[in-house]
Amino acid sequence: xxVVDRLSVHFPTRRGIVQALDRVSLxxxxxxxxxxxxxxxxxxxVLSYAISGLLDPSARVIGGEIRWRGAPIGPIxxxxxTRAAVVQIFQNPRASLNPIRAVGRQxxxxxxxxxxxxxxxxxxxxxxxxxxxxxELSGGQCQRxxxxxxxxxxxxxxxxxxxxxxxxVITEAAIMQLIAELSxxxxxxxxxxxxxxxxxxxxxxxxxxxxxxxxxxxxxVAALTQSARHPYSAELLAATPQHAATxxxxxxxxxxxxxxxxxxxPCRYATRCRNRRPDCDLSPPELAPVASDHLIACRHPLx
Amino acid sequence: MxxxxxxxxxxxxxxxxxxxxxxxxxxSFEIGKxxxxxxxxxxxxxxxTLGRLVxxxxxxxxxxxLFEGTDIGAISxxxxxHRPQRRQIQHIxxxxxxxxxxxxxxxxxxADPLRxxxxxxxxxxxxxxxxxxxxxxxxxxxxxxxxxxxxQKARVGIARGLASQPSLLILDEPTxxxxxxxxxxxxxxxxxxxxxxxxxxxxxxxxxxxxxxxCERIIILRNGQVVExxxxxxxxxxxxxxxxxxxxxxxxxxxx
Numbered sequence: 001x002x003v004v005d006r007l008s009v010h011f012p013t014r015r016g017i018v019q020a021l022d023r024v025s026l027x028x029x030x031x032x033x034x035x036x037x038x039x040x041x042x043x044x045x046v047l048s049y050a051i052s053g054l055l056d057p058s059a060r061v062i063g064g065e066i067r068w069r070g071a072p073i074g075p076i077x078x079x080x081x082t083r084a085a086v087v088q089i090f091q092n093p094r095a096s097l098n099p100i101r102a103v104g105r106q107x108x109x110x111x112x113x114x115x116x117x118x119x120x121x122x123x124x125x126x127x128x129x130x131x132x133x134x135x136e137l138s139g140g141q142c143q144r145x146x147x148x149x150x151x152x153x154x155x156x157x158x159x160x161x162x163x164x165x166x167x168x169v170i171t172e173a174a175i176m177q178l179i180a181e182l183s184x185x186x187x188x189x190x191x192x193x194x195x196x197x198x199x200x201x202x203x204x205x206x207x208x209x210x211x212x213x214x215x216x217x218x219x220x221v222a223a224l225t226q227s228a229r230h231p232y233s234a235e236l237l238a239a240t241p242q243h244a245a246t247x248x249x250x251x252x253x254x255x256x257x258x259x260x261x262x263x264x265x266p267c268r269y270a271t272r273c274r275n276r277r278p279d280c281d282l283s284p285p286e287l288a289p290v291a292s293d294h295l296i297a298c299r300h301p302l303x
Numbered sequence: 304m305x306x307x308x309x310x311x312x313x314x315x316x317x318x319x320x321x322x323x324x325x326x327x328x329x330x331s332f333e334i335g336k337x338x339x340x341x342x343x344x345x346x347x348x349x350x351x352t353l354g355r356l357v358x359x360x361x362x363x364x365x366x367x368x369l370f371e372g373t374d375i376g377a378i379s380x381x382x383x384x385h386r387p388q389r390r391q392i393q394h395i396x397x398x399x400x401x402x403x404x405x406x407x408x409x410x411x412x413x414a415d416p417l418r419x420x421x422x423x424x425x426x427x428x429x430x431x432x433x434x435x436x437x438x439x440x441x442x443x444x445x446x447x448x449x450x451x452x453x454x455q456k457a458r459v460g461i462a463r464g465l466a467s468q469p470s471l472l473i474l475d476e477p478t479x480x481x482x483x484x485x486x487x488x489x490x491x492x493x494x495x496x497x498x499x500x501x502x503x504x505x506x507x508x509x510x511x512x513x514x515x516x517x518c519e520r521i522i523i524l525r526n527g528q529v530v531e532x533x534x535x536x537x538x539x540x541x542x543x544x545x546x547x548x549x550x551x552x553x554x555x556x557x558x559x
Contacts (some may be wrong), residue, residue: 040453100553136317140346166479168345168509173553195482202555225557239483241512242557247494250487250516 001189002028002051002157002283006064008073009050016261020046022213022268023064025287028157030187031189034182035200037220037236041257042227045091045192047210048159050075051191054089068157075291078212088156097134103145105128112154119148124174140167147175151182158182161193176203197240201225209233212257212268215287219294224277229276229290275300305334305357305471305501310366310376312352312527326352330366334471339497339504341514341535343523343550350507353524354473357505358394359383390420391465395460397476402460403448409434409459410444416507433462437492443510449458454485463490463501474506478513490516511554515539523547535544 009021021043028034029216047056051066055076065072068085090257098106102242107116107269119126123144134142149161157181164172180203182188194200200207201221208218209232215231228234237243256270257262266284270276277300287297316322327349342350350510353541355361357368358379368376375388383389396402403412413433413472414426423429434441439458442482449457457477477493494517497504508514514521514535523531523540523546531538531547542548 039484139347141320166346168348169553169555170345170512170550172367173555196555197483198555198557201557222558236483237557239487240557241483241490241516242488244516247490247516250491251484252488252491 001030001069002026002066003067004047004051005067007047007050007066007075008064009046009055010062011056011058012060013261019264020059020213021050021259023214023284023287024210024213026065026208026215028046028189028191030156030189031183031184032206033204035204035207036191036193036210037197037200037207039193039195039253039257041212043163043213044195044208044210047212048088048191048193050159051157052079052159053084054088066125076262080154086159087148087150087153087157088159089147089161091162091165093139093146094134096116097142097149099134102131102133103142104106107145107148107152110149115152119152120145123148123150123180124171140171143167144171144175147184151178154188156188158190159193160186160190162195163192164196164199166204172199179203186269188245197225197236198242206297209236212264213260214268214297215295216269217296218287219291219296223291223294229294229296229303230265230269230298231273231302232269232303275302304336304338304371304502305505306367307332307357308367309352310356310368311364312349312356312361320431325527330524330527332522332529332532334503334505335471336476337501337503337505338520339498339518341521342507342524343509343511343514343521345509345550346498348524350509350524351528353525354394354475354505354507358392358473359389360394382499391469392471392473393464393467393469393475394473395464395475397479403456408447408454409439409443409451410541412448412459413444413462416463417463419476420467427475429466429557433465436465436496437462439520449546452485453481453511453532456480456491456557457485457489461489461496465496470502470503471505474508476508477506477513479508479510488514493517511539523550 004024004026006023006024006025007021011018011020018028038044057076059076066075104116107119116130120127179190186211192204204221206220208215208225211232219235228237235253239253244250258268269278270280282297285297285299287295289295308331312327314326331364344350354361359375363376367374370388390426410430414428417426417429431441432442437458478489506517519533522529522533525546530544542551
């Protein structure tokens with residue numbers, strides 16, 4: 001349904017050209033929930049903005065394209081175009097709501113007055129909150145209003161950019177269940193952008209791991225969590241607190257994301273990688289299958 | 304060191320005829336020297352209000368807050384600023400990004416409590432020492448918050464909290480805004496500091512994994528009431544309340 005095909009995006013800035021996305025490929029089918037994980041600054045949000053067609057006009061598409069049901073769509077925000085089939089839940093809930101309208105009225109603009117109460121209830125918000133303005137609600141409550149708004153549009157593809165950050169686990173589980181239900185009943189596809197790997201593992205069918213603007217691994221949840229092949233995916237898994245008994249056992253990923261303005265090595269993970277060999281620096285590793293539906297971009301994967 | 308008994312907080316309703324809100328009701332617990340207590344619960348359960356009461360940013364409606372024998376709950380927030388206990392209890396706020404003054408460099412942010420609470424005039428050496436203790440590069444001290452990464456901002460927040468050599472730190476969601484890997488680094492830092500400086504922590508988090516790693520004891524709050532309290536390992540292994548079971552079941556996990 002949605003295909004991102006070798007998309008490369010650069011941003012010209014005063015410091016130089018930020019090479020934000022590099023040959024990113026990703027496909028999402030109806031009813032599928034795909035997780036996109038990686039550290040802050042890895043390009044997750046840029047990719048989600050590109051799919052929503054909301055990239056800043058200063059962005060330069062260097063190569064590749066995004067296809068929606070076979071037809072190419074522009075990743076860059078243009079004047080007054082809306083893509084009703086694709087709806088995004090934004091990271092900053094307060095900034096994405098209208099500050100001078102009661103939240104119930106904002107929901108009713110999209111869904112009609114009758115659906116306001118059930119929609120708010122579906123995200124575990126008391127319908128009496130409909131009369132409140134965004135500043136009267138907590139961050140978590142605004143977040144839930146944003147989610148209700150997005151779901152009210154009955155999108156075919158939902159881009160959820162860190163939808164549950166700042167929410168408690170019970171609300172988080174309720175919202176993810178709601179998304180899963182809509183995926184099943186209406187065939188809504190979802191791209192869940194998060195740095196919470198356990199969350200993605202619990203609710204997605206497939207997970208794509210991003211590092212410094214490149215997708216380094218993409219696999220079904222079981223394959224990724226049980227037998228990650230890219231060294232970066234393995235490091236991310238090891239860093240989750242669940243694996244540690246005491247804080248001293250916590251694993252910290254070495255190094256930092258490379259500066260995307262500076263000249264980059266062919267493999268952008270090379271400087272942090274424990275498996276680095278001389279041939280890693282010859283040419284960029286291509287995202288290639290190692291098993292059915294399991295792709296990695298690495299010359300020396302883990303076994 | 305800190306004994307909280309039957310603590311209550313009722314907020315006046317905002318606006319015309321709005322009913323009062325009971326944020327916390329009958330909360331009692333103790334934190335000993337060097338101990339760490341975790342407070343978990345969903346948003347709106349009163350976790351942050353509890354932290355703000357203990358650091359005396361707001362007034363309790365009822366109950367006692369005994370800190371080393373003194374009922375600090377009876378001191379008004381305005382007077383508390385001048386009390387010696389003010390140096391002993393430090394609050395490290397949720398989301399360091401929003402809680403550092405944007406026009407203050409990291410150096411100024413750390414120097415501020417040294418001047419105001421400790422009364423130092425020559426702060427340079429002490430600021431550098433604090434930066435070292437939280438593994439914040441000295442070259443970063445001249446930067447403004449927007450020039451620092453999330454993890455670096457968290458370190459500035461912690462260094463600032465440690466400036467007055469407190470014995471109790473109130474950590475309100477210290478890692479909520481951070482990546483897993485940066486979170487791991489900050490948790491390790493907090494753990495090491497607690498051991499080295501014999502600090503006590505009141506750690507507020509909605510992340511049960513963080514509390515499991517950092518705290519020996521845990522309290523689960525719901526709508527301002529304690530639904531479960533005890534040794535972290537015991538509570539997590541066998542929660543006694545329905546709500547505790549529901550909360551733990553909702554934690555997403557990686558398949559092992």
